[in-house]
Amino acid sequence: xxxxxxxxxxxxxxxxxxxxxxxxxxxxxxxxxxxxxxxxxxxxxxxxxxxxxxxxxxxxxxxxxxxxxxxxxxxxxxxxxxxxxxxxxxxxxxxxxxxxxxxxxxxxxxxxxxxxxxxxxxxxxxxxxxxxxxxxxxxxxxxxxxx
Amino acid sequence: xxxxxxxxxxxxxxxxxxxxxxxxxxxxxxxxxxxxxxxxxxxxxxxxxxxxxxxxxxxxxxxxxxxxxxxxxxxxxxxxxxxxxxxxxxxxxxxxxxxxxxxxxxxxxxxxxxxxxxxxxxxxxxxxxxxxxxxxxxxxxxxxxxxxxxxxxxxxxxxxxxxxxxxxxxxxxxxxxxxxxxxxxxxxxxxxxxxxxxxxxxxxxxxxxxxxxxxxxxxxxxxxxxxxxxxxxxxxxxxxxxxxxxxxxxxxxxxxxxxxxxxxxxxxxxxxxxxxxxxxxxxxxxxxxxxxxxxxxxxxxxxxxxxxxxxxxxxxxxxxxxxxxx
Amino acid sequence: xxxxxxxxxxxxxxxxxxxxxxxxxxxxxxxxxxxxxxxxxxxxxxxxxxxxxxxxxxxxxxxxxxxxxxxxxxxxxxxxxxxxxxxxxxxxxxxxxxxxxxxxxxxxxxxxxxxxxxxxxxxxxxxxxxxxxxxxxxxxxxxxxxxxxxxxxxxxxxxxxxxxxxxxxxxxxxxxxxxxxxxxxxxxxxxxxxxxxxxxxxxxxxxxxxxxxxxxxxxxxxxxxxxxxxxxxxxxxxxxxxxxxxxxxxxxxxxxxxxxxxxxxxxxxxxxxxxxxxxxxxxxxxxxxxxxxxxxxxxxxxxxxxxxxxxxxxxxxxxxxxxxxxxxxxxxxxxxxxxxxxxxxxxxxxxxxxxxxxxxxxxxxxxxxxxxxxxxxxxxxxxxxxxxxxxxxxxxxxxxxxxxxxxxxxxxxxxxxxxxxxxxxxxxxxxxxxxxxxxxxxxxxxxxxxxxxxxxxxxxxxxxxxxxxxxxxxxxxxxxxxxxxxxxxxxxxxxxxxxxxxxx
Numbered sequence: 016x017x018x019x020x021x022x023x024x025x026x027x028x029x030x031x032x033x034x035x036x037x038x039x040x041x042x043x044x045x046x047x048x049x050x051x052x053x054x055x056x057x058x059x060x061x062x063x064x065x066x067x068x069x070x071x072x073x074x075x076x077x078x079x080x081x082x083x084x085x086x087x088x089x090x091x092x093x094x095x096x097x098x099x100x101x102x103x104x105x106x107x108x109x110x111x112x113x114x115x116x117x118x119x120x121x122x123x124x125x126x127x128x129x130x131x132x133x134x135x136x137x138x139x140x141x142x143x144x145x146x147x148x149x150x151x152x153x154x155x156x157x158x159x160x161x162x
Numbered sequence: 163x164x165x166x167x168x169x170x171x172x173x174x175x176x177x178x179x180x181x182x183x184x185x186x187x188x189x190x191x192x193x194x195x196x197x198x199x200x201x202x203x204x205x206x207x208x209x210x211x212x213x214x215x216x217x218x219x220x221x222x223x224x225x226x227x228x229x230x231x232x233x234x235x236x237x238x239x240x241x242x243x244x245x246x247x248x249x250x251x252x253x254x255x256x257x258x259x260x261x262x263x264x265x266x267x268x269x270x271x272x273x274x275x276x277x278x279x280x281x282x283x284x285x286x287x288x289x290x291x292x293x294x295x296x297x298x299x300x301x302x303x304x305x306x307x308x309x310x311x312x313x314x315x316x317x318x319x320x321x322x323x324x325x326x327x328x329x330x331x332x333x334x335x336x337x338x339x340x341x342x343x344x345x346x347x348x349x350x351x352x353x354x355x356x357x358x359x360x361x362x363x364x365x366x367x368x369x370x371x372x373x374x375x376x377x378x379x380x381x382x383x384x385x386x387x388x389x390x391x392x393x394x395x396x397x398x399x400x401x402x403x404x405x406x407x408x409x410x411x412x413x414x415x416x417x418x419x420x421x422x423x424x425x426x427x428x429x430x431x432x433x434x435x436x437x438x439x440x441x442x443x444x445x446x447x448x449x450x451x452x453x454x455x456x457x458x459x460x461x462x463x464x465x466x467x468x469x470x471x472x473x474x475x476x477x478x479x480x481x482x483x484x485x486x487x488x
Numbered sequence: 489x490x491x492x493x494x495x496x497x498x499x500x501x502x503x504x505x506x507x508x509x510x511x512x513x514x515x516x517x518x519x520x521x522x523x524x525x526x527x528x529x530x531x532x533x534x535x536x537x538x539x540x541x542x543x544x545x546x547x548x549x550x551x552x553x554x555x556x557x558x559x560x561x562x563x564x565x566x567x568x569x570x571x572x573x574x575x576x577x578x579x580x581x582x583x584x585x586x587x588x589x590x591x592x593x594x595x596x597x598x599x600x601x602x603x604x605x606x607x608x609x610x611x612x613x614x615x616x617x618x619x620x621x622x623x624x625x626x627x628x629x630x631x632x633x634x635x636x637x638x639x640x641x642x643x644x645x646x647x648x649x650x651x652x653x654x655x656x657x658x659x660x661x662x663x664x665x666x667x668x669x670x671x672x673x674x675x676x677x678x679x680x681x682x683x684x685x686x687x688x689x690x691x692x693x694x695x696x697x698x699x700x701x702x703x704x705x706x707x708x709x710x711x712x713x714x715x716x717x718x719x720x721x722x723x724x725x726x727x728x729x730x731x732x733x734x735x736x737x738x739x740x741x742x743x744x745x746x747x748x749x750x751x752x753x754x755x756x757x758x759x760x761x762x763x764x765x766x767x768x769x770x771x772x773x774x775x776x777x778x779x780x781x782x783x784x785x786x787x788x789x790x791x792x793x794x795x796x797x798x799x800x801x802x803x804x805x806x807x808x809x810x811x812x813x814x815x816x817x818x819x820x821x822x823x824x825x826x827x828x829x830x831x832x833x834x835x836x837x838x839x840x841x842x843x844x845x846x847x848x849x850x851x852x853x854x855x856x857x858x859x860x861x862x863x864x865x866x867x868x869x870x871x872x873x874x875x876x877x878x879x880x881x882x883x884x885x886x887x888x889x890x891x892x893x894x895x896x897x898x899x900x901x902x903x904x905x906x907x908x909x910x911x912x913x914x915x916x917x918x919x920x921x922x923x924x925x926x927x928x929x930x931x932x933x934x935x936x937x938x939x940x941x942x943x944x945x946x947x948x949x950x951x952x953x954x955x956x957x958x959x960x961x962x963x964x965x966x967x968x969x970x971x972x973x974x975x976x977x978x979x980x981x982x983x984x985x986x987x988x989x990x991x992x
Binding site for chain 1 (some may be wrong): 538909940
């Protein structure tokens with residue numbers, strides 16, 4: 016059931032971090048276990064709160080779980096997945112082909128995704144003009160070293 | 163409206179094309195294109211500020227035939243920047259410090275200083291050892307002897323991390339007195355400012371940081387610098403003895419320099435020896451040193467290579483003494 | 489320092505000189521702009537401007553940089569209110585009620601009140617600066633590791649307690665935030681934790697990446713879900729000026745949270761994020777209608793706005809009088825004015841009183857200039873809401889990526905940004921409180937390091953709590969902040985049950 020996915024997910028995060036914490040290297044200076052205390056404490060807080068959360072949700076198990084419904088509505092899944100892929104491509108291209116070109120591609124891609132092919136002129140001009148404006152203000156005016 | 167937009171975008175595309183077509187020439191005299199000076203830190207840090215100051219001085223004084231750009235590559239205590247430099251040509255160089263050596267010794271980086279081409283040491287700061295105003299100790303001799311007696315009752319404030327020069331300068335001095343540093347409590351603060359707070363609030367018994375961090379508070383009488391690691395007394399602190407005067411054979415610089423990519427030609431190295439040695443003589447540079455309370459220390463490529471070799475073995479030993487490495 | 493009227497007047501005259509007025513205006517304007525952009529905060533903006541200040545007179549340079557700093561406090565809340573995407577840690581609290589106000593069609597009023605609150609907070613803090621700089625500086629240094637540790641616990645508990653009824657979710661969010669903050673080198677021992685060998689993670693995950701990811705990217709992704717729904721009636725931006733009733737509701741919150749922000753700002757390392765969050769939860773606890781908080785209560789916007797601007801002024805006290813920067817931004821400013829040959833520290837007030845007073849008076853003028861600028865901009869800024877969402881959201885994503893790039897210049901942060909964007913989306917869908925997570929990321933590593941340093945001196949947890957009167961006070965306040973909402977909830981439930989019993 017989807018309702019239990021979140022508490023179980025956080026429980027898993029807690030357990031993974033607990034195991035990772037216990038496998039941390041020992042410190043060679045000062046208290047050897049020093050680096051462990053804090054993450055250990057947090058992992059336990061996370062595990063305990065996830066269990067409490069699980070039981071809170073358990074009480075509600077009969078009621079329909081609506082929180083994720085929006086994700087499946089209309090074009091939402093398409094928008095989400097494609098823009099995530101575009102963000103990953105942007106991350107991949109950013110340093111390889113430079114800021115300006117990758118940004119034009121990224122911004123253009125998002126514009127086409129949301130506005131469709133019919134508004135191609137608006138999409139392209141916004142992608143090009145805003146990429147150029149941001150490039151100019153960051154690289155030239157602010158002297159940020161962009162790739 | 164549409165047509166205007168179209169024309170605008172075409173226009174911009176043309177400009178872009180023009181920008182990118184300015185290729186790099188080859189076979190000309192060095193340097194044949196813009197120099198990139200890598201600051202392996204974010205804007206606002208000491209490395210970035212020094213790099214931008216060098217950039218300004220070089221341009222103002224017309225020392226370099228080409229333009230200079232500062233590029234920020236922060237991360238991993240400089241490692242990200244030096245790794246980036248490794249794959250670049252001779253038109254790039256990076257700011258550096260003893261971290262280039264200690265990172266490798268601590269095992270957090272694979273880059274050895276000899277993998278790159280150390281070009282010059284440009285300046286140095288000195289490390290000060292200070293105690294709170296109300297501390298019972300008035301000289302390092304009394305202090306270190308007391309620490310030797312009961313090391314675990316002392317807390318020593320260090321920033322910005324273990325293995326930093328401020329930490330290792332203490333380790334080195336402690337060794338001379340036979341103190342077991344593994345029993346001393348080190349409190350690690352994030353920045354020099356935090357170290358000052360810890361002394362003013364007497365949250366630590368001793369703290370070490372660069373001289374300039376403590377000197378104002380020392381002159382105001384809010385804390386007490388007991389010794390500096392320079393070879394002779396400093397102008398701004400005439401009342402503070404050096405470690406050598408106190409009978410400890412220790413001169414410990416906290417230097418900054420520049421390093422180039424691997425495999426530079428003799429011609430390229432000679433170019434930087436000439437340019438950088440002129441730069442450190444300019445008024446702009448001297449002013450920078452004065453305002454930051456940095457000291458003059460210039461070494462050319464050959465001297466730097468010898469110096470780093472010496473530093474490498476010194477740090478190796480100190481890190482082992484400190485217990486950070488085996 | 490004493491109150492030297494002569495220097496105050498002289499300083500005022502210098503600050504009024506045309507070139508200094510120009511720097512105040514330029515800095516204020518730049519600060520407002522960078523404050524609005526996600527990621528590009530005042531620290532980055534000032535750092536990038538340092539080369540420009542090389543040739544300047546130190547006093548003017550300080551005036552310019554300071555006005556960028558508090559200008560960003562004004563600007564930071566603009567994007568919080570309009571787009572639910574805060575530009576910086578200190579602007580997060582402005583999203584709690586500012587964004588709901590904008591959604592209710594009160595964007596203009598929200599922008600106006602936040603500017604007014606910033607002005608009042610700023611002015612209170614400048615007066616505080618003049619009267620209390622020296623004693624406060626010596627109070628601030630009494631904050632040792634134990635005191636900081638408890639201050640951070642108190643702030644976190646106050647924020648978790650805000651999530652009334654959903655405290656478990658608050659605790660989970662906090663724990664996740666704290667876990668994120670443990671990534672990187674452990675300062676006390678030099679051990680690398682959870683970095684997976686990536687050198688870009690050695691210095692930890694930048695809290696701004698988390699903020700931009702969860703708010704800016706998360707908000708855009710969330711809005712994608714409903715972007716195709718027909719817009720109902722066009723959202724009105726409402727009046728541009730506040731009503732008398734709104735003024736009456738906010739005047740006390742603004743006045744009492746200015747001093748709170750100022751005192752928190754004076755503590756090195758605390759800063760605007762803690763100040764504004766504390767003010768928000770303080771005001772909610774005091775309010776007779778706490779249920780309106782988070783739904784667009786105007787005092788829930790005014791209080792943190794007054795507080796964070798006051799904190800930015802307060803942060804200059806330890807910087808100028810002790811040479812200790814209290815925040816990332818003041819650290820950058822300190823570095824810059826040292827390069828100009830000025831030595832902030834205990835002797836600054838004695839050696840350069842003219843400069844100090846010019847600077848203080850410039851903050852008076854700067855705050856007044858900024859409130860005028862920001863109110864004048866209200867009309868223009870609310871137009872952002874008129875931009876079609878399908879154009880606006882791609883642009884926000886672009887700004888989020890560039891803002892992230894300027895933090896650390898590496899691609900690891902881009903991946904993190906995407907991950908936190910997804911996390912933000914899921915948290916919004918599940919109605920998880922975001923503030924505990926963000927605040928935990930901001931204070932987490934400091935909290936741990938202070939905890940570790942304080943156990944070196946005290947062997948037990950009890951020893952830390954009883955170390956000084958300050959720690960005891962903070963510990964009591966922590967217990968109260970967690971206990972109070974539980975108590976009121978319990979009382980309310982009991983009342984309800986009684987009523988039900990009676991009806992039956």
